[in-house]
Amino acid sequence: MAKGIEKKIYYFEKKGPVNTARTLEIALSSCREQDIKKIVVASSTGETALNLRKKAGFPVEIIAVTYSAGSRFREEVEGFNKNQQSLIDNGIKIVRGLHAFSGVERSFEGKYKSGFIPLNIVSDTLRIFSQGVKVCVEISVMAAEHGLISPDEDVVAIGGSGTGADTALLLKPAYAANIFETRIKAILCMPV
Numbered sequence: 064m065a066k067g068i069e070k071k072i073y074y075f076e077k078k079g080p081v082n083t084a085r086t087l088e089i090a091l092s093s094c095r096e097q098d099i100k101k102i103v104v105a106s107s108t109g110e111t112a113l114n115l116r117k118k119a120g121f122p123v124e125i126i127a128v129t130y131s132a133g134s135r136f137r138e139e140v141e142g143f144n145k146n147q148q149s150l151i152d153n154g155i156k157i158v159r160g161l162h163a164f165s166g167v168e169r170s171f172e173g174k175y176k177s178g179f180i181p182l183n184i185v186s187d188t189l190r191i192f193s194q195g196v197k198v199c200v201e202i203s204v205m206a207a208e209h210g211l212i213s214p215d216e217d218v219v220a221i222g223g224s225g226t227g228a229d230t231a232l233l234l235k236p237a238y239a240a241n242i243f244e245t246r247i248k249a250i251l252c253m254p255v
Contacts, residue, residue: 070249078193078254080227087115089252090219090231094123097217097233103128103206104221104228105198107139109146111228115221116153126211128158128202156211163204163239164197185242193253195230198222200245203236212236217248229254 073089075082090102101124106112112127119125127150129143130136143159150157164182172180189197199220206212214237222230231251237244 072250073252075229075252075254078195078224078229080223080225080229082229082252082254083111083114083223083227086221086223086228086231086252087111087118090221091115091119091121091123093231093233093249093251094219095121099217099219099233100124101126101212101216101218102221103199103202103212103218103236105129105202105223106143107136107226108142109150110142111221111223112150112155113146113153116155124156125154126156126158126206128205131159131161158202158205158209158211160205160209163201163208163242192250193230194224195222195228195253196232196247196250199230199232199234200247203234203245204239204242207236207238214238214241214244219251224254 103126104112104115106127106129112125115125130140134140164186168180168182186197189200199222203220212218217233217235220232220234221228230253232247233249233251235246
């Protein structure tokens with residue numbers, strides 16, 4: 064007889080920030096149940112990371128991953144800059160750098176007018192599940208590259224579809240050079 068573990072997935076009826084509060088609850092609950100020590104959270108302006116810290120109620124390391132300084136999302140970059148000291152004061156670690164699934168490759172896309180670059184294939188494959196699944200894997204790679212999480216540990220990652228959060232995964236991260244060693248161990252929640 065095959066052995067395994069049965070787990071639940073919470074599916075949201077639609078994507079977007081309306082799901083943020085529930086996503087954070089689900090992520091924190093999973094951390095408590097499985098003794099996960101770190102949460103990586105996509106946070107454009109820092110607000111989602113700050114909300115996560117308020118809800119935590121137990122010791123968990125929160126790592127906020129935001130847009131790179133050169134991002135086209137200038138308003139969000141400015142919003143994050145305004146919240147940066149508050150994040151630091153709340154013990155939240157910050158990752159800001161090249162996006163793992165675009166970075167320098169994005170310049171080839173713009174210059175040569177071609178969308179066929181390897182990291183677009185990775186991104187689009189993950190988007191088959193949801194935008195948030197792609198974001199969760201990407202921010203985990205970025206946090207690993209910054210040395211804040213390790214491929215030797217399980218983490219919870221929280222992402223979304225633009226603003227807020229609607230997806231949470233339990234995963235074992237990988238470094239960029241070994242991206243295909245990333246292991247999604249459980250989808251905790253995501254939009255349908």
